[in-house]
Amino acid sequence: MMRDRKSVKFNLEPQQHQNGHLSPYEVAKLFDPDVSWDKDQLGDILHWIRQALALVCGLLWGTIPLVGGIWFLLFLLFSSGIIYAYYALVLKIEEEDFGGHGALLQEGLFASTSLFLLAWILAYSLGHF
Structure with a gap:
């Protein structure tokens, strides 16, 4: 289910060229x-940035x-900082217009945590065969 998204200045829907890439x-x-x-x-942009960082x-x-809980906490701090x-x-947006810092920093956090842990465990496991 796709929702129509409107912007005051322009449409942010990706416009793909013949080769399928964004300009x-x-x-x-x-x-x-x-x-x-x-x-x-x-929210979508913050979500996907966080997913890319997690991967x-x-x-x-x-x-x-790397092993240990400190590295997990470092990831959370790093991704939230980014x-x-x-x-x-x-x-340079007004965070209060979007629900405050808490809402913006939470965007994509739980999904990215899962993706980070999955990628971390798989990469670690495959490296120790």
Whole structure:
């Protein structure tokens, strides 16, 4: 079930070219502080940023191999720091318009935690066969 998403300045739906890739202009919109965001659009972007970080960190942690709860906490702090930096410093949005820091920092947190742990465990296990 897809919802129509509207933006005041432009449509953020990905516009694919013949080769199936996004244009550099479309990617540049993700870093433009003048873009108007609605709650669903921003939530989706924060969710997918966190998922990408979870996959990369999980594979990296497992490949190195790092073990222990401190590394899990470090991932949570790292991913939350990246999310905060993205919406507060890059996009410069008013967090109160989107439910405050708690709502924005929670976006995608539980799914990314699961993905991080899965990637970490699989990478660690495959490295020790």
